[in-house]
Amino acid sequence: MTATILDGTKVAKRADQVFQETVQELKQHQIIPGLAVILVGDNPASAVYVRNKQRRAEKIGLNYQLFHLPVTVSQDELLELIQRLNQDPQVDGLMVQMPLPAQIDAMVVMNTIAPEKDVDGFSIANVGRLWSGMFGNFPGTPRGIMRLLHEYQVPIAGQHAVVIGRSDIVGKPMAALLLRENATVTIAHSHTRDLRSLTRQADILVVAVGQAGLISGADIKPGAVVVDVGMNRNEAGKLVGDIDFPSVAQVAKMVTPVPGGVGPMTITGLLEQVVTLAQRRVEQND
Known part of the structure; x- marks a missing residue:
């Protein structure tokens, strides 16, 4: 099996075109x-x-x-x-x-x-809204990842999603957004016992720890969707993620590359949020 590449660069470009059109419509108001x-x-x-x-x-x-x-x-x-x-x-x-x-x-x-202008979604108010299922502003990386999964029509409801990493910027909000779309979510971290037994169960695996090569093809379920949030430099100075891409790509159904996967989608998540807030301004004026 050779995985389909979840191409964040292409999806980001398409998103920018949509945002441009929306901005032109907003200018009419x-x-x-x-x-x-x-x-x-x-x-x-x-x-x-x-x-x-x-x-x-x-x-x-x-x-x-x-x-x-x-x-x-x-x-x-x-x-x-x-x-x-x-x-x-x-x-x-x-x-x-x-x-x-x-x-x-x-x-x-x-x-x-x-809170209504907090496009990073880091404030206590927006964290509460995220976990309460309310409208709010949420961190750009998880939001961008969700858009990427939607673009590639990845099923989420009912799937077992494992998120490795519990940061306030990626891990926790990523888990919350997956939960909001009815995934069964497990959060793994540095104190998790037998990490591999969890990763091999994951239909959707999100790796966000900043450790190059943490996950290999032997650690994932055949046919899984693997999202690599890591940004690391290897000994040769090359930018790499948290997974061993060549081996994972032979087992996974879909996988993000580094670079060109999650990175562009982080800014997409931010821009989408700004445009959405401007649209709400139109609605409030009407």
């Missing part, structure tokens, strides 16, 4: 979806992430604003900017790029962002 991003300091990885978001946001026609603050900024100064953007009616989505410098409490920052 005198509304341009707005995304404000706050970047603190000069972390190279953060700068790359922000640049990628900006490129795609501007491509689909969003009103994108970047606020680049010095690494020495105080927490009060950052919170003051967040409060100002909370009150700006032209800003539909607001996010603060992580990580933040030591003098700033990330939890305070996340919960200062108005």
Whole structure:
């Protein structure tokens, strides 16, 4: 068996076309979806992430604003900017790029962002909405993965989904979104006993731990759908995921590559959320 590739790059491009059309429709209502991003300091990885978001946001026609603050900024100064953007009616989505410098409490920052503009979905309010089955803003990576699964018509209801990793950014919200679509969900982590016995039962396996080659073809159920969220550098400096792709591709029915799988879909999940919030603004105006 050779797995079908879940091509996040292709799906992201198709999604961008849909978003562009929606933005044009919104402009007929005198509304341009707005995304404000706050970047603190000069972390190279953060700068790359922000640049990628900006490129795609501007491509689909969003009103994108970047606020680049010095690494020495105080927490009060950052919170003051967040409060100002909370009150700006032209800003539909607001996010603060992580990580933040030591003098700033990330939890305070996340919960200062108005829940309705918190497109990262990190605030306590949105976490509660996620697990309560309510409408809310949810983290971009899990949201993008769900869109990818839908695009490839992967059955979810009734399937056994195993999520390896319990981070607040990927693992936990991924499990919640799968549960919302009636999967039977198991969360595995560093204290899980006999991990392989679980992974071999999974119809859908999501691996998000940041450990290259953790899962091989021998660890999965034949015909499983495998989603690799890992982003690691091997000894040769090549970007690889958390699975051994060649062996997994011989056993799985579908698998995401690294790069080109989940990565592009993370930004898709973010942009989809901003566009959806702008659509709700139209509905409220009507």
